[in-house]
Amino acid sequence: MSESWPTSGVDLHLELDPATGRRTGLEQALRAAIQAGRLAPRARLPATRRLAAELGLSRGTVKAAYDQLVAEGYLTARQGSGTVVAGLPGRQAGDPHGPSGPVDVQPRHDLRPGRPDPSAFPTAAWLRSARRALGAASADAYTYGDPRGRIELRTALAGYLGRTRGVLASPDQIVITNGYVQALALLTRVLGESAPAVIATEDPGVAFHREVIRHHGSQVVPIPVDDRGARTDLLGGPGFPRVGAVELTPAHQYPTGRTLDPERRRALVDWARSGDRLVIENDYDGEFRYDRQPIGAIQGTAPDHVAYVGTVSKTLGPALRLGWIVAPRHLLRPLAEAKRHHDHHTESLGQLALADFIARHAYDRHIRACRLRYKRRRDLLLARLRSRSRPPSGLAVHGIAAGLHALIGLPSGGPTEQDVLDAAAARDVALGRLGDRWHEPGDRPQGVIVGFGTPNEHAYPAALDALTRVLDACGP
Amino acid sequence: MSESWPTSGVDLHLELDPATGRRTGLEQALRAAIQAGRLAPRARLPATRRLAAELGLSRGTVKAAYDQLVAEGYLTARQGSGTVVAGLPGRQAGDPHGPSGPVDVQPRHDLRPGRPDPSAFPTAAWLRSARRALGAASADAYTYGDPRGRIELRTALAGYLGRTRGVLASPDQIVITNGYVQALALLTRVLGESAPAVIATEDPGVAFHREVIRHHGSQVVPIPVDDRGARTDLLGGPGFPRVGAVELTPAHQYPTGRTLDPERRRALVDWARSGDRLVIENDYDGEFRYDRQPIGAIQGTAPDHVAYVGTVSKTLGPALRLGWIVAPRHLLRPLAEAKRHHDHHTESLGQLALADFIARHAYDRHIRACRLRYKRRRDLLLARLRSRSRPPSGLAVHGIAAGLHALIGLPSGGPTEQDVLDAAAARDVALGRLGDRWHEPGDRPQGVIVGFGTPNEHAYPAALDALTRVLDACGP
Numbered sequence: 030m031s032e033s034w035p036t037s038g039v040d041l042h043l044e045l046d047p048a049t050g051r052r053t054g055l056e057q058a059l060r061a062a063i064q065a066g067r068l069a070p071r072a073r074l075p076a077t078r079r080l081a082a083e084l085g086l087s088r089g090t091v092k093a094a095y096d097q098l099v100a101e102g103y104l105t106a107r108q109g110s111g112t113v114v115a116g117l118p119g120r121q122a123g124d125p126h127g128p129s130g131p132v133d134v135q136p137r138h139d140l141r142p143g144r145p146d147p148s149a150f151p152t153a154a155w156l157r158s159a160r161r162a163l164g165a166a167s168a169d170a171y172t173y174g175d176p177r178g179r180i181e182l183r184t185a186l187a188g189y190l191g192r193t194r195g196v197l198a199s200p201d202q203i204v205i206t207n208g209y210v211q212a213l214a215l216l217t218r219v220l221g222e223s224a225p226a227v228i229a230t231e232d233p234g235v236a237f238h239r240e241v242i243r244h245h246g247s248q249v250v251p252i253p254v255d256d257r258g259a260r261t262d263l264l265g266g267p268g269f270p271r272v273g274a275v276e277l278t279p280a281h282q283y284p285t286g287r288t289l290d291p292e293r294r295r296a297l298v299d300w301a302r303s304g305d306r307l308v309i310e311n312d313y314d315g316e317f318r319y320d321r322q323p324i325g326a327i328q329g330t331a332p333d334h335v336a337y338v339g340t341v342s343k344t345l346g347p348a349l350r351l352g353w354i355v356a357p358r359h360l361l362r363p364l365a366e367a368k369r370h371h372d373h374h375t376e377s378l379g380q381l382a383l384a385d386f387i388a389r390h391a392y393d394r395h396i397r398a399c400r401l402r403y404k405r406r407r408d409l410l411l412a413r414l415r416s417r418s419r420p421p422s423g424l425a426v427h428g429i430a431a432g433l434h435a436l437i438g439l440p441s442g443g444p445t446e447q448d449v450l451d452a453a454a455a456r457d458v459a460l461g462r463l464g465d466r467w468h469e470p471g472d473r474p475q476g477v478i479v480g481f482g483t484p485n486e487h488a489y490p491a492a493l494d495a496l497t498r499v500l501d502a503c504g505p
Numbered sequence: 506m507s508e509s510w511p512t513s514g515v516d517l518h519l520e521l522d523p524a525t526g527r528r529t530g531l532e533q534a535l536r537a538a539i540q541a542g543r544l545a546p547r548a549r550l551p552a553t554r555r556l557a558a559e560l561g562l563s564r565g566t567v568k569a570a571y572d573q574l575v576a577e578g579y580l581t582a583r584q585g586s587g588t589v590v591a592g593l594p595g596r597q598a599g600d601p602h603g604p605s606g607p608v609d610v611q612p613r614h615d616l617r618p619g620r621p622d623p624s625a626f627p628t629a630a631w632l633r634s635a636r637r638a639l640g641a642a643s644a645d646a647y648t649y650g651d652p653r654g655r656i657e658l659r660t661a662l663a664g665y666l667g668r669t670r671g672v673l674a675s676p677d678q679i680v681i682t683n684g685y686v687q688a689l690a691l692l693t694r695v696l697g698e699s700a701p702a703v704i705a706t707e708d709p710g711v712a713f714h715r716e717v718i719r720h721h722g723s724q725v726v727p728i729p730v731d732d733r734g735a736r737t738d739l740l741g742g743p744g745f746p747r748v749g750a751v752e753l754t755p756a757h758q759y760p761t762g763r764t765l766d767p768e769r770r771r772a773l774v775d776w777a778r779s780g781d782r783l784v785i786e787n788d789y790d791g792e793f794r795y796d797r798q799p800i801g802a803i804q805g806t807a808p809d810h811v812a813y814v815g816t817v818s819k820t821l822g823p824a825l826r827l828g829w830i831v832a833p834r835h836l837l838r839p840l841a842e843a844k845r846h847h848d849h850h851t852e853s854l855g856q857l858a859l860a861d862f863i864a865r866h867a868y869d870r871h872i873r874a875c876r877l878r879y880k881r882r883r884d885l886l887l888a889r890l891r892s893r894s895r896p897p898s899g900l901a902v903h904g905i906a907a908g909l910h911a912l913i914g915l916p917s918g919g920p921t922e923q924d925v926l927d928a929a930a931a932r933d934v935a936l937g938r939l940g941d942r943w944h945e946p947g948d949r950p951q952g953v954i955v956g957f958g959t960p961n962e963h964a965y966p967a968a969l970d971a972l973t974r975v976l977d978a979c980g981p
Contacts, residue, residue: 052798053798056798056801057668060671060801060805064673064805097797097798097800097801098801099767100764100767100770100800101671101767101770101800101801101802101803101805101806102767102770102771102774102803102806103801103805103806105771115771115806135645144648144649147644147645147646147647147648148644150647152639152640155639156632156635156636156639159632159635160632163628163631163632164628168623168624168961169611169623170623170824171623171626171822171823171824172620172623172822172823172824173620173823173824174824192533195536195577197540206848207683207848207849207851207852208848208849210845210846210847210848210849211847211848214846214847214848240846241846244843244846245846288576291575291576291577291578294576294577294578295578295581295591298578321573322528322529322532322573324573324576324577325532325536325573325574325577325579326577327577327578329536329540329577329579330577330578330579330591331578346647346648347647347648347649347849348646348647348648348649348650348852348853348854349852349853349854350848350849350850350851350852350853351852367720369686370686370690370716370717370720370721371686371687371690371847372682372683372684372686372687372690372826372847372848373683373684373686373823373826374826375683375826376683376824376825376826376827376852376855377824377825377826378824378825378855379852379854379855485644
């Protein structure tokens, strides 16, 4: 029978790794040969005795390896015809290009908005907090926890948000999320529990957040923005669609940088109170206000009608994926249930580290240091833009009282967004495009968004030089 | 006019914290007084000049504080009638009991299934990995990243899963998730993209996973389990509902502990291949097999039809919320998009730490140590159950070749689940109930599930003693 064996240990190039056990090594080698197609479907394997002799293994070892692979479905043991390779689907080699995913090619001068300077991350202090928090954590910190998040962090946040943002929260009213996107996803789910909700979002605003709302089953309608912020005076009016919630950025409108006017705040709260309606207050960069103290959160004036959302994405960085919702009481149970069905709860170690970081005022110190850093950068940006004598003239800089970005409005008759972005691309400068922020394309004001938080400290002056050259190049 | 002032600084009990600035302090005090209701809606505030004199502040400071609170909506400035407190909704004190949320009262003897021993968490080694990983990380580790997760972790996992579980994966085929629940949520979303999907899950199985599937818009049907594992032979048969996917635990069925029989594996894969169908392979404790080596993953034999899901929840603990999907190529783009719309991506620092932990073989070492620990516990449990001479007799112990739990079947005619659980509750012993795992209640086999991984090492013998007393107490 030996001449009918189509394969042998040698033919198979079975390379047994001496580090693994003999049986395990043989199994891995056979599995790899089958997966790679070197052993084709229906190929017969050598009898156990023969392969054992060829490889210097015991017959029992080979038999055990075959049995294992039969159990896993790689091989089939047929009465009378020995062991054969099972039918497997065609294999292809790994695709080195991967699926879609935003391919994040790093530009030379990164002035994209929405990202803080990664080099500002307080690595040593953070690791100290993580070590302390883990050392002090009880056993329940290592297992499944409350879907709202760790009580240590919710307690620290309740104090911090009350003190710095005027948020009225007890720890049991806070739900920890994986950053803003998940907070918006959970709120959308809860609002649309019985029927799809309609949520108004700012126009211009963040396009991705509109996508997130739609992905989670609700509709989006625009609420226009003017120089006093979102037009909340339109809510409930005859021409405005009926909406159950408004998502907006009152402290520092994104991307125009306006602060919501007191009258508009009042109109918003009145509208929310006059029905079963919700304000989603996106306080994405409320910590960074340069020329006066921060505007307190609307939530403090209407806690039963506002879901306040904050994150560490602009202070410590988006990579931590840590955010929080301070929710009206009637939404707490559904929010906790939605969170549980999304991912049980946010991972605990980062939460414990942040709780320690806040409680020891390392968070305050970090924010103060960042505020100084970003204020200097803003001042440098303004000085540079003002000192330009070259075209395009008439540039208007908006929204620079706070935050990590400026909107440069391009006057009509001058260069368009596309002109500036083309000039920027030619110099490997990345900027944000105002045009991407409108709900609908059309004949809109033109502008580009400069994220002055993004470059690291030593790269910032060169980035400003490059920006200046971009603007100079757009002249006639 | 002074006599008409209804409030004064003294009446308000404004306690200015000397640590904050004067203006900030005044604002905080006013905000707190309004929030607490000490300053009622429509109450008129003292004129700036008067309050300044009373508090020993400059008039400009008081004016600035009033302006700030007008901007925030706490106060209203009325022409001719000074500054009044704005109308605010009724306030209630914080509810100390919080919303729903699973209240996790710690039992004295915790033998609930599904949780590893928290004291086994390798804190020092994990922190070393975190420190090394952060030290080596590039700037992009601190900002928004690929929705599939960090390439460092996906690369480490591709090697690890191929070596230990026979999973066929390149790094670009892996999507990092926040544990199993999110993996199942994302797969459900993707399967139900165009129309609600129907997914078969094991009966008995994990009730919460059925809820997760329904929460994300798909339907669930049962696939029965017998002593050869899930009845995959029924799939596609005349009596079985048409389903687009099967979610199951082939290496160690939960909770019966069966390994899916080779014939059943083949039937499953044949069924998946014969149509556009998906197997969701939940490999929740594939690392822990005691009496023979682990059964390799089905994914290795049918990578185009299996979404393999694993986590660190049983090895390092559920608190880390780290899991992975190895997905067929055609699902990668929709999975990455779903992940992005759920929470952008899983937080990066834990991913980087785990990548380092795997790459340095600390993960292998940890799992080997845990395997020994849990094998010892299983042996102790079996010895204890076998040595019992008291009723109930006829107990059958299932599923103890692997994993962190055993199913104790209760013979008919003897005590019921409820009898055992009542006896356990009386002794503060927490066990799992088989009855909770069925799709539909009814006249089902009775059993309790013992999670022998949950107690910490020194608490385990006492937990076994308590379990013995519970079983003894259930006799006639």
